[in-house]
Each structure stands twice: as structure tokens, then as C-alpha cells.
Amino acid sequence: MDNLSLLDSVNPEIEDRILSRRDVLTKGAKASSATIAGFALASVPLALAALAKDVFAQGGGLPQNIIDVLNFALTLEYLEAEFYNRGADAGIIPAADTAIFEQIRKHENEHVAFLLSVLGHAAVPKPTFDYTAGGGSDNGPFKGVFFHFEIFAAVSQAFEDTGVRAYKGQAPNLMSNKAILTAALQIHAVEARHACEVRRLRGNFSETSPNEGWITRNLTDIPGTEATYAGEENTVQLGINVPSITSVALDEVTESFDEPLTKEQVLAIVRPFIVGL
Amino acid sequence: MKNGLTSLDPGPEGLFRGRTRRDFLRAAGLGGAALCVPALIEGCSQDSVTGVRGGQGNQGTATTIVLDFSTDVGVLNYAYALEQLEAAFYVMVAASFAGDLIARERIVLTDVRDHEVVHRDFFKTALGASAIPALTPNFSSVNFASRTSVLTTARVFEDLGVAAYNGSGKYLKSAANLTVAGKIVSVEARHAAAIRDLLQPRTGYFAGDDVIDQNGLDRAFEPGAVLQAASPFIQETITVTGV
Numbered sequence: 001m002d003n004l005s006l007l008d009s010v011n012p013e014i015e016d017r018i019l020s021r022r023d024v025l026t027k028g029a030k031a032s033s034a035t036i037a038g039f040a041l042a043s044v045p046l047a048l049a050a051l052a053k054d055v056f057a058q059g060g061g062l063p064q065n066i067i068d069v070l071n072f073a074l075t076l077e078y079l080e081a082e083f084y085n086r087g088a089d090a091g092i093i094p095a096a097d098t099a100i101f102e103q104i105r106k107h108e109n110e111h112v113a114f115l116l117s118v119l120g121h122a123a124v125p126k127p128t129f130d131y132t133a134g135g136g137s138d139n140g141p142f143k144g145v146f147f148h149f150e151i152f153a154a155v156s157q158a159f160e161d162t163g164v165r166a167y168k169g170q171a172p173n174l175m176s177n178k179a180i181l182t183a184a185l186q187i188h189a190v191e192a193r194h195a196c197e198v199r200r201l202r203g204n205f206s207e208t209s210p211n212e213g214w215i216t217r218n219l220t221d222i223p224g225t226e227a228t229y230a231g232e233e234n235t236v237q238l239g240i241n242v243p244s245i246t247s248v249a250l251d252e253v254t255e256s257f258d259e260p261l262t263k264e265q266v267l268a269i270v271r272p273f274i275v276g277l
Numbered sequence: 278m279k280n281g282l283t284s285l286d287p288g289p290e291g292l293f294r295g296r297t298r299r300d301f302l303r304a305a306g307l308g309g310a311a312l313c314v315p316a317l318i319e320g321c322s323q324d325s326v327t328g329v330r331g332g333q334g335n336q337g338t339a340t341t342i343v344l345d346f347s348t349d350v351g352v353l354n355y356a357y358a359l360e361q362l363e364a365a366f367y368v369m370v371a372a373s374f375a376g377d378l379i380a381r382e383r384i385v386l387t388d389v390r391d392h393e394v395v396h397r398d399f400f401k402t403a404l405g406a407s408a409i410p411a412l413t414p415n416f417s418s419v420n421f422a423s424r425t426s427v428l429t430t431a432r433v434f435e436d437l438g439v440a441a442y443n444g445s446g447k448y449l450k451s452a453a454n455l456t457v458a459g460k461i462v463s464v465e466a467r468h469a470a471a472i473r474d475l476l477q478p479r480t481g482y483f484a485g486d487d488v489i490d491q492n493g494l495d496r497a498f499e500p501g502a503v504l505q506a507a508s509p510f511i512q513e514t515i516t517v518t519g520v
Contacts, residue, residue, distance in 0.1 A: 096479055097479065099479065099480045099481050100479060100480070100483070102481065103483075103484055103485075106493070107484065107493040109493075110492055110493030111492075167459075168456070168459040168463065171456065172456060175449075175452065175455065181447050182444065182497050185442070185443045185446050185459070185462065185497065186443050186494035186495045186497050187493065187494060188459065188462070188463060188466075189439050189442075189443060189462060189465075189495035190466070190493055190494065191463075192462075192463035192467050193466050193467070193469060193470035193483055193484040193495070195467065196466070196467035196483070197474060200471065200474065201479075205381070205478070205479075206381060207385055212388065213468075213470065213471040214388065214392070214464060237399060237403075237457055238403050238453060240399065240402050242395060242398075242399055245398055245399070245402045246398035246399070247398075248391045248394050248395045248398075249391070252388065252392060252395065255388065255391075255464070256391070256392040256395040256399075256461070256464055257461065258460050258463040258464055258467075259460060260456060
């Protein structure tokens with residue numbers, strides 16, 4: 001049933017494309033092995049989900065602005081996936097926290113694979129990363145990130161909270177493609193789940209600020225991540241000054257809304273981690 | 278409680294069963310025939326964005342609310358309905374905590390209550406005169422004296438809320454409205470993760486394989502499926518048009 005999640009979000013026009021053999025043939029789509037395997041197994045939902053990816057992968061009609069957004073997302077997912085892969089290899093994650101980080105690692109690698117399948121040949125290659133935030137010097141402020149779990153967990157939190165804000169900021173740019181918008185929202189929610197878990201883990205699940213699952217004002221206990229939280233203290237939504245229309249206290253009002261970041265703001269945050277960006 | 282909750286649990290199996298068949302029929306070229314036509318309420322004005330209309334059934338008090346998803350007001354009223362439900366639930370939870378909820382679990386639930394109340398109050402103000410009326414919750418299936426019942430119901434609501442926002446974003450026409458929905462859904466996803474971690478601490482359950490698929494995607498539900506799952510908890514009948 002999980003195979004239906006993509007199709008469920010496909011709008012009628014795209015669904016027609018997916019289901020039209022002529023369209024597929026015209027565009028010269030090659031069915032992937034997964035598609036063929038799906039049909040061979042007579043698993044129609046599996047085959048359709050795979051075919052949906054094949055059709056997307058043609059770039060067939062994906063406008064450049066959407067390709068740009070997806071490549072931006074792919075770059076962030078590359079950053080996260082390799083981070084958790086290297087963290088797992090480094091052997092620094094305590095046994096009690098392994099299940100959490102393995103789940104996150106799995107998802108980030110799945111996000112990379114998913115975006116690659118949607119982008120096909122339009123996908124950007126994986127950059128070289130410096131997880132100390134040293135711009136390639138391997139001597140940045142997070143030096144020791146793969147030696148000390150506390151640093152690793154702090155960088156993890158920053159990546160997840162940044163990821164949430166990045167996807168949120170790009171959602172309006174995907175409105176012309178409902179299937180891709182929905183998929184992006186689905187990833188966005190997973191990043192938020194990750195962020196919550198890592199934030200609480202860093203406070204040893206004591207639920208004390210600022211190590212709660214949600215972001216209070218623009219508070220951060222991680223030096224060097226101020227830009228990741230800048231603007232989270234906003235209290236005006238759709239022109240409404242929210243504290244003035246609710247009895248809930250201001251701190252909790254700011255926790256109730258996660259704020260977006262622009263692509264430029266996100267790139268400024270991740271640039272020290274990406275060599276040559 | 279357990280039996281009641283099981284029957285109400287809008288897990289993926291229950292929600293997708295009908296959709297699987299529909300998608301299969303669509304794939305078989307029967308799409309149009311397989312689509313359900315929303316039942317139009319007789320006499321209900323079709324240009325009414327909220328379409329609130331008192332029912333005339335035997336019970337006399339039943340109210341039917343029609344949400345028109347061809348307008349952002351309809352979609353935002355859908356969010357308002359869900360936030361009303363969540364806020365009412367956590368207000369009851371926090372008014373008299375189940376005795377077996379420990380202190381740090383109460384901290385989480387109190388925060389979540391505050392956030393849901395903010396979301397409810399925000400939508401009510403944003404929608405103004407177009408807002409649907411206050412809903413009447415039905416929590417008869419919940420045992421508020423039981424930690425397990427409270428947390429399991431909370432998990433259902435939070436996971437459902439995430440799937441609802443994820444599935445309805447595509448209907449919004451205004452980028453500003455989409456952004457504000459995005460600001461809220463990630464907080465709902467944080468809630469879902471926290472509540473799940475209270476149920477199965479320090480495991481992968483906060484983003485479990487039961488809600489995240491093999492592409493790493495959270496769930497996205499159409500409004501009809503969400504409202505069907507939510508309907509046992511709401512006295513009023515809510516239907517959707519324009520999807």
C-alpha cells in the first residue's frame with residue numbers, strides 16, 4: 001500500500017500522463033527494472049508507482065524552476081544522508097540512540113534515492129562535504145563531529161531544523177505541480193519528525209527548554225547555529241498578531257509555527273559544509 | 278477502550294483499502310465510474326463557501342457542514358475543523374491528567390495543548406465571518422484516566438493531522454495560505470514524533486515504518502479519508518466538495 005503514496009497525490013493531468021501508454025512511448029520512456037518487475041509480479045500499484053517515477057524521470061515537461069527546487073532539495077539530502085552514513089561508520093553513536101539515528105539515516109538515503117529518481121538525468125552530482133563547517137579545511141567550528149557524539153547530535157539537529165525550513169520555503173515554488181508539491185510536503189513532515197526527536201534526545205528527553213521537540217522563539221543552545229533559528233520568533237501570521245487573539249503565552253505561540261527560509265538563507269547556512277559551493 | 282480505539286484507528290490499512298480499489302479501477306480505465314460523487318445536501322447553496330446548514334433529520338440537532346475545496350476558505354476551514362478537534366482533546370487531557378502520565382509526559386501534552394489552541398484560535402480569526410461554527414467533539418471512546426488511551430488517541434490525531442495537511446496543500450491557491458499551512462504541519466509532525474516516542478521511547482517509532490514509506494515520505498490523505506477517520510470524534514457531519 002505504501003506504493004500508492006505517490007499516485008495518491010498525482011493530479012488528474014499527470015495521472016493521465018502516467019496511465020497513457022502512448023504518452024510514455026512518445027516520450028521514449030524506458031521502463032525501469034522496478035517497473036518491469038512490478039508488472040511481472042502483477043502488482044499493479046507497485047508497477048504504477050514505479051512507472052510514475054519513470055515518467056517524472058524523463059524530465060518530460062518538468063519546468064526548470066521545479067528542477068532547480070528539486071536539485072536544491074537533493075543537495076540538502078545528500079548533505080544529510082552522507083552525514084548519517086559517516087556518523088554510523090564512525091561508531092560514536094551510543095547503543096541507546098542507535099535505533100533513532102538508523103531510522104533517520106534510512107530516511108535521508110531514501111530521500112536522496114527518491115529525488116534522484118524524479119530528477120533523472122537532471123540531477124546534480126553529490127558535492128564534497130566538510131562536516132566541521134570549515135569549507136573544506138576540515139578544521140571548522142564543528143571539528144570533532146565524527147569523534148564526539150554531542151557535536152554530532154548538535155549538527156544533526158541543525159541540519160534537521162534547517163531542512164524543515166528549507167522545504168517550507170520552497171513549497172510555493174512547487175504549486176504548479178501538485179504531485180511534486182505533495183511529495184515535498186511529505187518529506188518536509190519527515191524532517192520535522194527527525195528534528196523533534198534529535199532535539200529531545202539532546203536534552204536526554206527531559207523536555208526542558210530549549211531541548212524540547214519544538215522551537216521556542218529563536219533559541220538555540222548550539223553556538224554557530226543562530227542563522228538556523230533566526231526568524232523563528234515571528235508572531236505575525238497572515239497579518240494577524242497571534243498573541244493578541246489567543247490566551248496562550250508568547251513562547252508557546254512561537255512554538256506553534258515553524259518559519260520558512262529562502263533558498264539564499266539556507267545556502268548561507270550550509271555553505272561552510274559544502275566544499276566549493 | 279482498546280476495542281473502541283481499534284475500530285476508530287485510521288491506520289493506513291483502513292484508510293487505503295477503498296482507495297486501493299479506486300486506484301485500481303482508475304488504472305483499469307474505469308476511473309470516472311469509480312469516483313464517488315459527493316452527496317449534495319438538498320437546498321444547500323452551492324456558492325456558500327462554508328455551506329453550513331442545519332439538518333432536518335429525526336434527531337433535530339444534527340448539523341451538516343460542507344467544505345468547498347475549490348476555495349482556500351474551504352480548505353482552511355477543514356484545517357480549522359481538525360484543529361478544533363485536537364484542541365478540544367488536549368484541553369480535556371490537561372484538565373485532569375491520567376494518573377499514570379509522568380511529569381515529563383505532562384510537559385509534552387501541555388505544550389501540545391497550547392499549540393493546538395493557538396492553531397484553533399488563529400484559524401478562527403483568520404477565517405472571520407467565513408469560519409465554520411464551533412464543533413461538538415465526541416470523545417466517548419477515549420479513557421482520559423488512562424495514559425495508554427490518551428497517548429494512543431493523541432498519536433492517531435497527530436499522524437492524521439500531518440497526513441491531512443500533506444494531502445490538502447495541493448488544493449490551496451494562495452502561496453501565503455500554503456506557507457502558513459506549512460508552518461503548522463511541521464509542528465504537527467513534531468507533535469506526532471514526540472507522542473510516538475512517549476509510546477515507544479528511544480526507538481525508530483517516532484517516524485515509524487507504519488507511517489513513513491520506502492521513499493521516506495510521510496502520509497498524505499485526501500480530505501474524504503481524513504474526515505471519515507475523524508467522524509467518530511465529531512458530532513457534526515462534515516463533507517467535502519470540489520475535490
